[in-house]
Amino acid sequence: MKPIIATGVIALAAALSSGQAFANKADDTLHTAFSKELETTDFYFQSAREGTILARQVWDGLVYRDQKTGEYTGNLASSWEWIDDTTLEFKLREGIKFHNGEEFDADDVVYTVNYVVNPDNHVVVPGNVNWMKSAEKIDKYTVRIHTNGPFPAALEYLAGLVSIYPNEYYAEVGPTGMGQKPVGTGPYMVESVDPGKHYVLKKYDDYHDSPKGKASIGTIDIRTIPDVNTQMAELFSGGIDMIWNVPSDQAAQLKTMDQFTVSNESTMRIGYITMDAAGRGGENPFQKKEVREAVGYAIDRQAIVDNLLQGSSKVVPSACYPSQFGCEQDVKAYPYDPEKAKALLAEAGYPDGFTIDFYAYRDRPYAEAMMAYLAEVGIKTDLNFLQYSALREMQQKGNAGFGFLTWGSNSIADVSAITSLFFKFGNQDFARDEEVKNWLDAGDKTVDGEVRKESYSKALKKIAEEAYWIPLFSYNTNYVFTKEVDFTPTPDEIVRFFEMSWK
Incomplete structure (x- = not known):
């Protein structure tokens, strides 16, 4: 076996870039691409990596796992404790608002959990949530999650796979409406969705004091471009600032050209x-x-x-x-x-x-x-x-x-x-x-x-x-991005736009 070196693609991209300026930070918009067409932007009704990436920008979980230390810290919750082997109690942060202005409280947690664990609602990956039995409101800012037996990985799942939805909005619009107009508490809010094709995210200026930190880049513009060669051509022509999942042979060639930052992460x-x-x-x-x-x-x-x-x-x-x-x-x-x-x-x-x-x-x-x-x-x-x-x-x-x-x-x-x-x-x-x-x-x-x-x-x-x-x-x-983008990939394969900035 020999790797296929896409010299034709590199040559084409070089030609496209001749005399053209790269996309830059002047309009505070980072342009990037998804390789797969998302079925929906409702996190619970898709299972693609791109959907997980999008969810981390738009929604929050009760807890957050620090990628450097591996430690769990409070996100929508300020603290938690195990009441017994199957009951986890959370104290929730006050003063948080969803992107549509809805106030966040225990009702949102209870509604979200009880909705996704209901088998009649047919979430796409039930194993992500069916370890939970139900959620119970204790008071406005206290909630308990009851599990189906002891589940030692509960915090790990809550940190990444249980996004909290606004109960009033979701009860009104359901998965279809959430897919068309996502609403969360995350560092980015969704400005527009062209289903499966185009997503525009805007920095949420009222984002709470989360361990994620406030977003730095004002706008994230994501188009679906399935073909990596087309993505690369756009990178050279200035239409895109960042791509990932670049084949190793092409990434190696791009690295030799010294026009982009090329980073490999397990x-x-x-x-x-x-x-x-x-x-x-x-x-x-x-x-x-x-x-x-x-x-x-x-x-x-x-x-x-x-x-x-x-x-x-x-x-x-x-x-x-x-x-x-x-x-x-x-x-x-x-x-x-x-x-x-x-x-x-x-x-x-x-x-x-x-x-x-x-x-x-x-x-x-x-x-x-x-x-x-x-x-x-x-x-x-x-x-x-x-x-x-x-x-x-x-x-x-x-x-x-x-x-x-x-x-x-x-x-x-x-x-x-x-x-x-x-x-x-x-x-x-x-x-x-x-x-x-x-x-x-x-x-x-x-x-x-x-x-x-x-x-x-x-x-x-x-x-x-x-x-x-x-x-x-x-x-x-392999991540490839322009020299103006400051970004450090992490081993969990999640692109966190809210951690990026312009150099």
């Missing part, structure tokens, strides 16, 4: 191959363990990392990100061994291999590299490259059970945010292993750290032993 996102071991989509070869193992041995993951991802990416052995709490690393590995893969296929009754659909939604060159390796051992694949929302919907119905996907755990440093999400009989669980589910349940529902680690270890070891997933590699992100 992320919590991992790639994986899922296989329909449970036969949710009907009878298929992956119901045989030997076939699933053969997929693991067929792919040279290190070569893909070395040639395509580069940067700080690494091969990962387990169905989680290595730094997440409970992410057992001592599991069965599948080193590159195509001859062993062929032998396993023959043992499973496929000496000549087979042909099957292969699904993916991002990083097409990575998917195509995997398909080439699979073809070498006899597994011939037809690529179905879809929008993430379409692929997710297919999988929720039990289809598209063989493919290359990724998950960033919503930047939650806990195994419950990934392994438990995909292996506890949810609608994207293609293993349906009762024993694995029980171990994960045990880990999710105790505050005893050692019991959690032991339970997660058993689950992850079996997932690897049975080859329900083939974990591939961790991701890194």
Whole structure:
């Protein structure tokens, strides 16, 4: 494998930039781009990274996790305490207003929590919120969250996955209205939305005394531009100040030109191959363990990392990100061994291999590299490259059970945010292993750290032993921005516009 160097794109971009001025801070507007088209700007009814990024600008949670220290501090809440193993009480800050002028108080917390935990409302990622049972108002600025059993990662989830909505506004407009005109308490307010295409954020001058800090840049203008080459051309022509997820070969070339700042940062996102071991989509070869193992041995993951991802990416052995709490690393590995893969296929009754659909939604060159390796051992694949929302919907119905996907755990440093999400009989669980589910349940529902680690270890070891997933590699992100932008990326893969400023 050799990386593809997009010299044509660089040359085109250079030509476009000839004689043109870069976008600058003169109008106090930072222009940037999303790669994916958001289904909605209502945080609870989408699951894309771009939606998470947008949510962090517009809404606040009760608590905030400092990226440098890892410590939790109050955001909408000023303090909290565990009343018992399943009751967390918060004292709320006073004097906070939503972007529409609504006063923030306990009613907003109670309404938001009770809405999103109601299964009839069908939030897109129920695992983000269904650890909560309900919220209860004690007084105007005191609220209790009741959990469905002990949940030790509660603060981690509350810091990143529970955005508080204005109860009166949301009761009136619902998810559709929130998607068209988002209203939060965050450092940026939404000026306009062209659904899926264009978002304009304005600094919220009345932002409260939050650990996020007040925004510095006045306007953030975000367009959806799916093609990275088009993004780069706009970067050179001055139409964009910042892009991210730039392929490693192109980032390397941009760095040599010394016209932009190029920064590489590791992320919590991992790639994986899922296989329909449970036969949710009907009878298929992956119901045989030997076939699933053969997929693991067929792919040279290190070569893909070395040639395509580069940067700080690494091969990962387990169905989680290595730094997440409970992410057992001592599991069965599948080193590159195509001859062993062929032998396993023959043992499973496929000496000549087979042909099957292969699904993916991002990083097409990575998917195509995997398909080439699979073809070498006899597994011939037809690529179905879809929008993430379409692929997710297919999988929720039990289809598209063989493919290359990724998950960033919503930047939650806990195994419950990934392994438990995909292996506890949810609608994207293609293993349906009762024993694995029980171990994960045990880990999710105790505050005893050692019991959690032991339970997660058993689950992850079996997932690897049975080859329900083939974990591939961790991701890194290349950020490219103009010299006028002051920005430091963080490992959680969240772009915080409110921490940016002009030099």
